[in-house]
Structures are given as structure tokens and as C-alpha cells.
Amino acid sequence: MKGKLYIIATPIGNLEDITLRALNTLKEVDIIAAEDTRQTLKLLNHYNISKHLISYHRHNEDTKSDYLIEKLLEGQKIGLVSDAGTPGISDPGEEVIKKAIEENIEVIPIPGACAMINALICSGLDTKEFTFLGFLPLNKKLRKEKLKEIENATKTVILYEAPHKMKNTLQDLKDILKNRKICLARELTKIHEEFLRKSIDELLGEIDNLKGEMILIIEASQNVKQEVELTIEEQYDEYKKQGLSKNDIIKKIAKERNTNKNEIYQMFLKK
Ligand code: SAM
Numbered sequence: 056m057k058g059k060l061y062i063i064a065t066p067i068g069n070l071e072d073i074t075l076r077a078l079n080t081l082k083e084v085d086i087i088a089a090e091d092t093r094q095t096l097k098l099l100n101h102y103n104i105s106k107h108l109i110s111y112h113r114h115n116e117d118t119k120s121d122y123l124i125e126k127l128l129e130g131q132k133i134g135l136v137s138d139a140g141t142p143g144i145s146d147p148g149e150e151v152i153k154k155a156i157e158e159n160i161e162v163i164p165i166p167g168a169c170a171m172i173n174a175l176i177c178s179g180l181d182t183k184e185f186t187f188l189g190f191l192p193l194n195k196k197l198r199k200e201k202l203k204e205i206e207n208a209t210k211t212v213i214l215y216e217a218p219h220k221m222k223n224t225l226q227d228l229k230d231i232l233k234n235r236k237i238c239l240a241r242e243l244t245k246i247h248e249e250f251l252r253k254s255i256d257e258l259l260g261e262i263d264n265l266k267g268e269m270i271l272i273i274e275a276s277q278n279v280k281q282e283v284e285l286t287i288e289e290q291y292d293e294y295k296k297q298g299l300s301k302n303d304i305i306k307k308i309a310k311e312r313n314t315n316k317n318e319i320y321q322m323f324l325k326k
Pocket of ligand 1: 139141142168169170215216244269
């Protein structure tokens with residue numbers, strides 16, 4: 056009989072944030088595949104669990120997932136954990152999960168902490184719909200594309216960021232966010248947990264003194280929502296009120312609607 060692959064969420068700081076089912080599963084599995092075995096050992100020691108650990112991280116995901124699949128096909132039960140939170144969410148996991156599904160091996164989620172969800176629910180921003188973008192890419196072109204996506208986002212945006220890169224990311228966001236609300240969630244579930252619901256300028260002023268793990272929750276772009284709802288005529292009148300020239304209005308509307316400038320020009324020829 057084939058084994059089972061358990062995807063086990065672990066705490067994101069406070070060691071008490073682990074479910075009874077997660078602890079029982081960690082005790083029952085034959086092997087624990089861990090992103091960082093030393094980190095997982097601390098958790099296991101805290102709960103007096105002794106288990107065979109193997110490392111499974113970004114740089115060996117390909118080969119280690121093959122090894123794990125072999126063990127699963129032999130009938131072993133494997134628990135997959137990352138350093139913190141939910142595996143597969145900006146953490147290793149995807150690869151072995153995909154391969155397990157291809158082999159018809161049962162994949163079982165053991166729910167628990169996930170940093171982005173906890174940052175979102177206490178941000179005070181819209182939680183009905185959201186876009187999780189993980190970490191912004193470092194590659195210039197890809198980063199620009201993601202920033203554009205954030206600029207036009209019609210849903211709340213969630214970003215992970217490493218502490219030492221947060222200043223740079225806030226600087227990149229400054230130009231595109233204008234007066235949109237932003238919440239920086241820091242050190243969730245730990246002693247210094249805090250939610251900074253401030254303007255981006257205020258955050259930039261404080262960032263050098265902020266330590267620990269951080270997440271950004273960004274309000275959806277109200278402008279985009281408005282533009283989608285406005286007719287072309289209403290959009291024209293809106294820009295006219297703002298004092299833009301006819302030519303500039305036409306260029307702006309064409310760009311925003313991704314339409315040919317001449318088409319818009321024809322519509323407003325008589326205006
Ligand atoms: N798999 C994890 C999860 O379920 O949230 C995320 C892992 S990702 C490699 C690490 C990033 O998550 C950090 O850079 C930070 O943005 C965020 N993060 C993790 N723990 C956090 C915490 N306690 N407080 C704030 N942010 C945290």
C-alpha cells in the first residue's frame with residue numbers, strides 16, 4: 056500500500072500555535088522532511104518528539120522530492136514541514152506535492168499558522184478578496200511588472216519581504232501607492248508583534264528602527280475601481296475638471312483603456 060504525504064503547518068513564532076492534530080501527525084509519521092532540520096529539531100524537542108529527519112529545501116527540492124516519492128511508494132508516511140508556517144506558501148513543498156499527485160499518493164493538509172492570513176485579518180483592510188504576491192522579484196524587469204500589478208490592483212495586496220530589503224521595497228512602492236492605505240505587520244505571534252497602520256512616508260521614516268519579520272498589506276487601488284466603473288464620457292469630464300487639456304485627456308484614456316488614441320479622438324472630436 057502507498058504511504059501518505061502530510062503537509063504540516065508549524066508555528067510562525069509562538070510555539071503554542073500548533074494544533075493537536077499536527078503534533079499527533081508529527082509523532083505518527085515515519086519520516087519528517089524539513090526545510091531546516093535544526094529549526095524543526097527545536098520544535099520537536101519542545102514537544103518531546105523524536106523522529107527521523109531529512110532535509111528538503113529550495114536547493115535540493117528536485118532530487119529530494121524523488122527520494123521522498125520512492126519512500127511514499129514503499130508505503131512510508133511522510134510529514135513535510137517548513138521553517139515556519141504553512142509549507143508551499145513562499146516555502147518549499149510544491150515540487151513533492153505535484154509529484155505525489157502524479158503518483159496517486161494521498162496528500163493531506165494539516166492546517167495551522169500562515170503569516171499572510173494573520174497579517175491580513177488584523178490589517179483593517181478589505182479581506183473579502185485579496186492577491187498574495189509573495190516576495191517581489193529582484194530582477195528589474197519582473198519587479199517592474201509586479202509593481203505595475205500592485206499599482207492597478209483591484210484587490211487588497213499582500214507582500215512578504217525580508218527585513219533587510221523592506222526599506223528598498225517601501226521606496227519602490229512610494230511612487231505608485233499615492234495615498235493608498237498600507238499596514239506593516241511585524242513579528243506576528245511574538246513578543247514584539249505590532250501592526251503599523253501608517254502612511255508610506257511614515258513607514259519609511261521608521262523602517263531603519265524596525266526589526267524582525269515583516270509583511271505588507273496594501274489597500275486596493277481606488278482609482279482603478281473608479282475607472283472601471285466610469286464611462287468614457289464620465290472619465291473625460293473627470294479629467295477636464297482636473298484641468299487637463301483635450302489632447303492629454305485622450306492620451307490618458309487611450310492608455311488606461313489600452314485602446315488606440317485615434318479611436319478615442321474620433322469620439323471626442325466634437326467635444
Ligand atoms: N510559509 C510561511 C507562511 O506560511 O507564512 C512563509 C515563509 S516565507 C519564507 C517568510 C516570510 O513570511 C517572511 O519574510 C515574512 O515576510 C513572513 N513572516 C513569516 N513569519 C512572520 C512573522 N512571525 N511575522 C511577520 N511576518 C512573518
